[in-house]
Every structure is written in C-alpha cells, then in structure tokens.
Amino acid sequence: MPGVVQHSLDSFRAELQRAAEAGIGGVMLFGVPERKDAVGSGATERDGILNVATRVAAREVGDALVVQTDLCLDEFTDHGHCGVLDDAGRVDNDATLVRYREMAIAQAEAGSQLVGLSGMMDGQVAAVRAALDAAGAHGVPTLAYAAKYASAFYGPFREAVQSSLRGDRRTYQLDPANRREGAREVALDVAEGADIVMVKPAMSYLDVLADAAAASPVPVWAYQVSGEYAMIEAAAANGWIDRDRAVDESLTSIVRAGAEVVLSYFAIEAAKRWERA
Ligand SMILES: NCc1[nH]cc(CCC(=O)O)c1CC(=O)O
Numbered sequence: 001m002p003g004v005v006q007h008s009l010d011s012f013r014a015e016l017q018r019a020a021e022a023g024i025g026g027v028m029l030f031g032v033p034e035r036k037d038a039v040g041s042g043a044t045e046r047d048g049i050l051n052v053a054t055r056v057a058a059r060e061v062g063d064a065l066v067v068q069t070d071l072c073l074d075e076f077t078d079h080g081h082c083g084v085l086d087d088a089g090r091v092d093n094d095a096t097l098v099r100y101r102e103m104a105i106a107q108a109e110a111g112s113q114l115v116g117l118s119g120m121m122d123g124q125v126a127a128v129r130a131a132l133d134a135a136g137a138h139g140v141p142t143l144a145y146a147a148k149y150a151s152a153f154y155g156p157f158r159e160a161v162q163s164s165l166r167g168d169r170r171t172y173q174l175d176p177a178n179r180r181e182g183a184r185e186v187a188l189d190v191a192e193g194a195d196i197v198m199v200k201p202a203m204s205y206l207d208v209l210a211d212a213a214a215a216s217p218v219p220v221w222a223y224q225v226s227g228e229y230a231m232i233e234a235a236a237a238n239g240w241i242d243r244d245r246a247v248d249e250s251l252t253s254i255v256r257a258g259a260e261v262v263l264s265y266f267a268i269e270a271a272k273r274w275e276r277a
Pocket residue numbers: 070072073074082118119153154155156157158169224225226227
C-alpha cells in the first residue's frame with residue numbers, strides 16, 4: 001500500500017525527524033520481530049526490536065514528540081493473538097496480564113513516555129498501572145484502548161506487521177453492533193486508573209466516540225486505523241475521490257465527534273497542510 005513500509009532503524013530515524021519537523025504531537029511505535037514464539041518473548045527482551053527502537057526514539061526526539069509504545073503481544077506471538085494461550089488454545093486473560101506487566105516495565109525502561117494498552121484483556125489497565133508504579137515508573141501514563149472493536153478495518157495493519165493470526169479476536173475485542181459495551185468499557189478503564197481512553201477504529205464508531213467524550217472524566221482519543229487509511233488511498237488512487245479533502249474531512253469528523261487527539265496514518269501530511277493553510 002502506498003505510504004506503508006516496515007522501517008529499519010536507519011529509515012526509522014529519518015521518519016522520526018520528519019515527524020518532529022512536521023510538529024505532530026507524538027509517534028506510536030510497533031515492532032516486527034525476527035522471531036516469534038508462544039509467549040511473545042521479543043516483547044520483553046531488552047534487545048527486542050520495539051524496545052531498541054523506543055530507546056532510539058526517546059534519545060533522538062523524546063523532547064519534541066511524545067514517544068508512545070503499543071503494549072500488546074500480537075506482533076510477537078507465533079499464533080498472532082494479543083495474549084498467551086491456555087492448553088485448549090484459548091487466550092488466557094490472567095496469564096496474559098503477567099506478560100503485559102513485564103512488557104510495561106521493559107517499555108518504561110526503554111524510555112516510552114506513554115504505554116498504549118491495545119490488547120483488550122480484562123483488568124489490563126490496573127495490572128499495568130500497578131507494575132509501572134512498583135517499578136518506580138509513576139510518570140508513565142496509560143493510554144487504554146477501552147472501546148476497541150473486532151473490526152475488519154485492521155486488515156492492512158495485520159498485513160504490514162506480518163501477523164500470524166488465524167481466526168479472529170472476537171473473544172476479547174468488542175462486537176461492532178454493541179454501542180453500550182463501548183461506554184461500559186470506557187467506564188471500567190477509567191475506574192482502573194486509565195489516564196486516557198481510546199476509541200478504535202474511529203470513523204465507523206463516531207457514536208461510540210461521542211458517548212465516550214460526553215461521559216469520560218479523562219481525555220478521549222481516537223485511532224483512525226489502517227483500513228480507514230486504505231479506503232481513502234484506494235479511492236484516491238483510482239481518481240474517485242479528492243484525496244486531500246477526504247483526508248481532512250475524515251479527521252475533522254473524528255475531532256467533531258469528540259476526540260482530543262487522533263492517531264492517524266495521515267498525521268504528518270495533515271500537520272503540514274494545516275500549517276500552510
Ligand atoms: N495490538 C493490536 C493492534 N495494534 C494495532 C492494530 C490495528 C491498527 C490499524 O489497523 O491501524 C491492532 C489491531 C488488531 O490486529 O487487532
């Protein structure tokens with residue numbers, strides 16, 4: 001897909017500079033490890049690629065950008081699930097929380113300034129908060145992917161990170177038909193101590209986003225995901241849509257619905273265009 005690549009550490013450094021120059025708020029880092037295993041060892045190893053890249057980003061642009069890390073096992077597990085599995089092959093929620101605690105500490109040590117809890121395990125916010133505090137990382141806030149739906153719009157992301165997933169994530173991500181569950185998950189994550197809550201995807205969930213914005217005592221962010229990016233890019237590549245206007249309108253709609261911050265693959269170009277305007 002145009003504009004989507006896996007970075008080496010060198011091209012990553014250049015991209016960080018572009019992001020800092022564009023004046024966006026921050027970057028969210030994901031890792032694509034060389035080796036995967038059942039427990040996602042690469043996520044917690046000091047020399048695992050995500051932790052190495054986090055150290056690079058914190059050192060080089062940590063003052064200009066908020067360096068954020070995706071805290072989830074799916075890129076690192078050979079089965080592709082966001083957690084570890086039990087003997088029956090089901091995601092084991094509580095065993096996964098142990099791994100998330102270890103991952104949070106590894107990411108904080110590497111210099112992450114905000115951990116993005118995207119795994120949708122029950123109790124993940126409280127578990128990670130306790131682990132960070134016990135490790136002395138009181139200043140690292142949690143971004144809770146509170147209302148994360150089991151969406152078809154993650155397809156291009158899974159391709160980009162070479163996901164090993166077979167099956168789906170419907171036992172831990174939310175049912176797209178269920179609006180109230182989004183609001184319930186936001187309230188639960190706030191009660192567990194989330195510093196920010198996320199709604200994901202964005203454009204097909206603007207009602208959920210508006211609900212969260214109306215009720216949440218903490219900031220509400222939204223994630224315009226890979227499939228949302230892909231739809232606009234594909235239509236534009238075919239000459240079927242005015243690309244720049246569509247990008248701006250999509251971001252405007254997400255802000256209008258109540259997002260204080262938008263994670264978007266269009267961030268750098270939108271920041272540049274809006275600065276010129
Ligand atoms: N850790 C899971 C994760 N992290 C980012 C995305 C998708 C983001 C996107 O589509 O842009 C996903 C979703 C998933 O595979 O369930």
